[in-house]
Amino acid sequence: MLKEAKKYLNLEDDWSEDDEILTFFIEAAKQYVQKQIDVDFDETNALHRLAVYLNVAHQYSNREPTGEKKKSLEFSLKSIINQINLTG
Structure with missing residues (x-):
């Protein structure tokens, strides 16, 4: 998953x-x-992968405590996780 995560983050492979x-x-x-x-x-x-990459991108870009960005991440992750739970 590292290679795909790096693409998601726009990092050179x-x-x-x-x-x-x-x-x-x-x-x-x-x-x-x-x-x-x-x-x-x-x-x-x-x-499943999108939820991981979204979390990784947030952690990688925000290595310090965050405010509004954290709320945005929580909303996005909850939305994806709800979809996973609904579709199995």
Whole structure:
């Protein structure tokens, strides 16, 4: 998922300086999504991946406490997670 996450973040694929932190964010986001949905996390499911990439982008871009951006992220993630829970 690292390569696709880097595309989502508009990072060059061959730029590896932040690969370790991005991998950490991906794993944490997968765990977060898994706890929020009623089915097993599926890397082939576009909504599952989108929820992870949205979370990763937020964590990567905002490494400090946030205000309004956090609310926007929460709304977006809740919307995606609701869709996942509705469609299985």
